[in-house]
Amino acid sequence: MSADRQPKSAEIVVANAVKVFGTGTAAVAALQDISTTVPEGQFLCLLGPSGCGKSTLLNAIAGFTPLTDGRITMGGKVVTQPGPDRGMVFQEYALFPWMTVEDNVRFGLDIKGVPKPEATIAVDRIVATLGLSDFRKRYPKDLSGGMRQRVAIARILALDPPVMLMDEPFGALDALTRRTLQDELLRIWSEYRKTIVFVTHSIEEAIYLADRILVMTYRPGRIKRDVNVPMPRPRDPASQDFNAIKRELGALVMEEQQRFTNAELHAPAVD
Template sequence: MANTAQIQVKGVNKIFRTGDKEVVALRDIQLEIPEGQFVCLLGPSGCGKSTLLNAIAGFSLPSSGELIANGKAVTQPGPDRGMVFQEYALFPWMTVEQNIAFGLEIKGMSKGDITARVSKLLAMLGLSDFRQRFPKDLSGGMRQRVAIARVLALDSPIMLMDEPFGALDALTRRNLQDELLRIWAELKKTIIFVTHSIEEAIYLADRIIVMTYRPGTVKKDLLIEMPRLRDPSSAEFNQLKRELGQLVMEEQQRHHNDELKMAVVD
């Protein structure tokens, strides 16, 4: 793994303003993420995980501070940063094959090259038998495989994933976690993965960034040194789960207390 940071987050702040109200979503975020690292952003609702991810993606730029990806300042979305959403974001009128090929057609890739790349991804993700199906004909897990394949087709060095497995049942979720780890090991992408699940973060990540409830800051930056594949029933796994659970629950309690104060004011 290279020592040079592929993603740099330098003193990033994000403020949302609605009328005369101001909400500080992110405060002084400082991070360096090396090439090929699998990073999970962990924390309760309201801690700014998705806000930070969207800033890195270029969808919602910070109010102040600097973001650098692949040596360039982030000023807008770009093909070097592929995004996988929880909602699948597939075109319902396109087949599986057409959804995966869409970005490649926009880039102007030749038909032969598109066919070769799409076929490779269909095989990699177990979708070859479904290439002519439409999203409505697929399960949630299969739709998410298509969404991941569509991002992989663009060959972005950075994959940004916003709770991509959050709506799936436990078995499908674990299967896709294993698929993602296999793809990551093969393709060496840098992944930033947002999750509420402590177990998911430990199972997947090289590194877990625990964020505080609003304003979102880095509460804990932890390297995970357990070998893969990790056993959620092991003593080491559960010890780490307890430690992270304590950190997250502290922030969840802050969130709860804040809501109680707002209810009293209202």
């Protein structure tokens, strides 16, 4: 790498990534020869139907799933395991039910050994940023799904990782709550300028959020199309430009959905 092209701390580079689960006749290729770069501060969406390897790629970037071949680097360092430079938000809220909102948000800071006064300042700031101040003494069971997901995002933001990895975090929410949290996420991204890799199967969500969208193929997962979204924010889903991109992506995703359907129809029966 040349001296004038040093990797930035939150730049992600995926080089010839391959992931195969199982061996022999039971082997399943989840990812095949994926190469891409996510520049620091970019909002990237991984889009595609079930079985296209979106979550597998995200988990490989997180360091949860080792690649079979190829490599992933962040800031020039090879990813071999999870690290504090990457925060993960799951579709399931993954909160500790016996902890209050503020204790859930503080948890990672306590594990890192952050001094209590410093941790309190960080928690207060993040709780206020996400509109959780009135709920800080509540337990997860007392919160709506949308509020629980706010807490999950707050817990990651409190750790201040340069990269946020999000696996369909709004998939289980109703449409109104989903849009509210999408807008909240864009506000946070604009303020903190994290690098975000966001998995979704919703075409409209991908266009609404992303700078760039990678459409993935049905198994084995490859990059079918790399689409830039040049529209300024905020984006109007009713606009002509929005719907032109939606039609383009819809055709690409439906091709892969049909491949998935055909594969399921012709799969051998299992006793």
